[in-house]
Amino acid sequence: MTDPLTPVLTRNWRAERSWSLAAYEQAGGYRALRHALTAHPDQIIALVKDSGLRGRGGAGFPTGMKWSFIPQGPDGPGAKPKYLVVNADEGEPGTCKDIPTMMADPHSLIEGCIITCYAIRANFCAIYVRGEALHPIRRVRHAVEEAYAKGYLGKDILGSGFDLDIVVHAGAGAYICGEETALLDSLEGKRGQPRLKPPFPATSGLYASPTVVNNVETIASVPHIVAGGSEWFRSMGTEQSPGPKIYSISGHVERPGQYEAPLGITLRELLDMAGGMKDGIPLKFWTPGGSSTPLFTAEHLDVPLDFEGAAAAGSMLGTTAVQVFNETVSVPWAVMKWTEFYKHESCGKCTPCREGTYWLVQILERMVHGQGTEEDIDTMLDICDNILGRSFCALGDGATSPITSAIKYFRHEFLDLIAAQPAVARPEQLAELSGASA
Amino acid sequence: MTAPEGSSPFDEVTRQRTKEIIARYPQPRSALLPLLHLVQSVEGHVSQEGIRYCAEALDLTTAEVSAVATFYTMYKRTPCGEHLVSVCTNTLCAALGGDAIFERIAEKLGEDGKPLGHEETAGEPGTPGSITIERAECLAACDFAPVIQVNYEYFDNQTVESAEQLVDALRRGEKPAPTRGAPLTDFRTAELELAGFHPDLAASVEGPSAAPETLRGVELAAERGWAAPALPDEMPAFPALPEKS
Numbered sequence: 311m312t313d314p315l316t317p318v319l320t321r322n323w324r325a326e327r328s329w330s331l332a333a334y335e336q337a338g339g340y341r342a343l344r345h346a347l348t349a350h351p352d353q354i355i356a357l358v359k360d361s362g363l364r365g366r367g368g369a370g371f372p373t374g375m376k377w378s379f380i381p382q383g384p385d386g387p388g389a390k391p392k393y394l395v396v397n398a399d400e401g402e403p404g405t406c407k408d409i410p411t412m413m414a415d416p417h418s419l420i421e422g423c424i425i426t427c428y429a430i431r432a433n434f435c436a437i438y439v440r441g442e443a444l445h446p447i448r449r450v451r452h453a454v455e456e457a458y459a460k461g462y463l464g465k466d467i468l469g470s471g472f473d474l475d476i477v478v479h480a481g482a483g484a485y486i487c488g489e490e491t492a493l494l495d496s497l498e499g500k501r502g503q504p505r506l507k508p509p510f511p512a513t514s515g516l517y518a519s520p521t522v523v524n525n526v527e528t529i530a531s532v533p534h535i536v537a538g539g540s541e542w543f544r545s546m547g548t549e550q551s552p553g554p555k556i557y558s559i560s561g562h563v564e565r566p567g568q569y570e571a572p573l574g575i576t577l578r579e580l581l582d583m584a585g586g587m588k589d590g591i592p593l594k595f596w597t598p599g600g601s602s603t604p605l606f607t608a609e610h611l612d613v614p615l616d617f618e619g620a621a622a623a624g625s626m627l628g629t630t631a632v633q634v635f636n637e638t639v640s641v642p643w644a645v646m647k648w649t650e651f652y653k654h655e656s657c658g659k660c661t662p663c664r665e666g667t668y669w670l671v672q673i674l675e676r677m678v679h680g681q682g683t684e685e686d687i688d689t690m691l692d693i694c695d696n697i698l699g700r701s702f703c704a705l706g707d708g709a710t711s712p713i714t715s716a717i718k719y720f721r722h723e724f725l726d727l728i729a730a731q732p733a734v735a736r737p738e739q740l741a742e743l744s745g746a747s748a
Numbered sequence: 749m750t751a752p753e754g755s756s757p758f759d760e761v762t763r764q765r766t767k768e769i770i771a772r773y774p775q776p777r778s779a780l781l782p783l784l785h786l787v788q789s790v791e792g793h794v795s796q797e798g799i800r801y802c803a804e805a806l807d808l809t810t811a812e813v814s815a816v817a818t819f820y821t822m823y824k825r826t827p828c829g830e831h832l833v834s835v836c837t838n839t840l841c842a843a844l845g846g847d848a849i850f851e852r853i854a855e856k857l858g859e860d861g862k863p864l865g866h867e868e869t870a871g872e873p874g875t876p877g878s879i880t881i882e883r884a885e886c887l888a889a890c891d892f893a894p895v896i897q898v899n900y901e902y903f904d905n906q907t908v909e910s911a912e913q914l915v916d917a918l919r920r921g922e923k924p925a926p927t928r929g930a931p932l933t934d935f936r937t938a939e940l941e942l943a944g945f946h947p948d949l950a951a952s953v954e955g956p957s958a959a960p961e962t963l964r965g966v967e968l969a970a971e972r973g974w975a976a977p978a979l980p981d982e983m984p985a986f987p988a989l990p991e992k993s
Contacts, residue, residue, distance in 0.1 A: 328957040353987055356989075567964030647838065647842055
């Protein structure tokens with residue numbers, strides 16, 4: 311049985327200038343790289359497969375398996391250059407784990423990149439950081455410079471014969487670029503619009519070459535797996551969802567923040583650690599992993615927050631961005647706000663998502679204005695049904711999550727809002743509904 | 749389509765930087781996003797001339813560059829103030845006061861009883877103390893809600909009052925210190941940094957490792973004696989090389 315909190319990725323965040331090479335090396339940093347360079351690349355892929363590490367960006371795809379899809383060999387697709395692209399475009403509402411990671415411990419990301427590139431035999435890596443994260447960009451760029459100066463990057467790394475260059479690329483403000491194929495298009499200097507899959511990035515990614523796209527937290531986990539081994543990693547979490555995970559608690563709790571626990575912790579335990587509900591006002595609803603994961607309620611306090619547990623209870627683990635809302639927050643209002651977000655961020659490529667989110671916003675804004683009808687509820691469910699699974703990427707699917715789950719658990723609130731007509735002006739109602747401080 | 753010699757706002761330094769950006773990537777077009785940031789660092793927004801400049805640098809059409817420039821929210825189509833103030837009004841921040849903050853500063857910066865709108869500027873764009881405001885989507889700082897950014901530096905745990913004070917100070921030409929991050933400069937300098945040119949990275953990279961909120965989990969663990977299972981003394985051997993199928 312492991313402890314309730316198991317800091318691995320966050321362990322050195324308290325150190326003085328933890329982001330510097332000196333502090334990172336003092337804590338044992340770059341030893342895993344030296345160890346990894348003694349192995350055959352395929353052994354590293356096998357190790358990561360054995361560890362059971364699953365992608366930390368939301369989808370939970372097995373990382374070692376993703377790496378093993380990269381074609382190798384002297385001929386055919388294996389002969390093309392291979393790339394690692396790190397998805398640091400953190401923007402899923404509620405998600406705030408990668409930015410503190412890059413702020414406090416950029417070298418763990420860089421060391422993870424080098425080991426990963428060695429394993430998949432890539433000589434170029436791009437770290438795509440959302441543009442609004444200026445200070446994390448400075449930290450990562452500085453870490454890259456320090457790593458070059460120390461011989462961890464560049465030509466013939468530590469005498470291994472392996473070459474690697476890393477570029478830190480700033481995005482320009484588009485949630486959709488967190489979707490891996492949109493990110494690749496964006497990195498190619500285009501509008502960030504998702505590609506139809508297949509072909510998957512493993513065969514046709516950046517510049518149509520074999521590419522691994524992994525999240526920051528995934529890559530930062532790699533040096534720890536090399537240092538500790540797969541058995542050590544599996545001693546945390548569950549059989550299907552092993553390892554530690556950064557849970558980001560935000561909203562109406564006493565002590566919001568980052569809590570790194572073995573996968574499978576529950577909201578009840580997390581709430582206890584975060585000091586309980588703010589001012590003792592009861593919990594109303596929460597997201598287990600960002601706004602694209604269907605809402606949970608107080609009924610779900612004991613759902614194990616791992617990939618299987620969240621799914622079995624009707625939601626998804628997502629990015630473990632736990633947003634907690636108390637009883638003062640109107641569900642239709644919150645759903646309206648999220649839907650406005652999806653409408654704004656829909657890239658416009660696929661009709662169901664582009665048009666559907668537009669119509670959903672119109673209906674929800676009308677409802678919150680006090681002009682909804684009962685029929686609107688069914689209309690929204692119908693629109694959601696026409697978005698879900700009918701677009702290239704998961705943005706449209708995610709847009710339906712808050713709506714369908716809110717209607718499932720809080721239909722009465724939509725009905726109450728309709729019954730509470732006549733209309734009131736939007737700003738006043740919003741302030742009243744959201745409990746916003748004046 | 750080339751601008752007459754001497755009239756271009758893009759000087760020799762910018763042209764040199766353009767070459768450096770393009771050289772970073774395996775393929776030149778990947779330089780377009782950083783180049784648009786570079787253009788904004790010169791002009792305070794992306795003008796038609798900026799679009800032509802990028803198109804020429806990368807051998808693209810102006811239509812191709814426009815398509816990209818208009819897709820991303822960080823590229824501004826009208827001149828920006830000395831500072832860009834972004835207020836997160838996504839659901840969680842809004843519920844904790846983000847909407848009220850935006851409304852209050854919009855009122856405060858407005859004229860003749862008309863509040864300043866999203867992406868509108870108080871003061872003459874580019875002059876000291878001018879401010880452009882915007883409603884931002886989730887800024888990935890939810891444990892510090894509600895948050896504001898000024899030139900993409902975080903100001904955490906805001907209230908209507910603290911936001912008003914922040915805006916007042918900016919209007920007076922002051923540069924209040926961000927909660928995390930480097931001392932405040934201006935929008936154009938931030939854009940230059942995003943393009944990959946940090947005037948003094950060794951200095952600007954400094955600042956706290958993490959905010960107190962970020963460390964709550966790791967501190968609670970230390971307090972209660974909780975830890976991950978100990979790492980083995982020696983790094984374990986790698987699995988045997990898989991047999992080729």
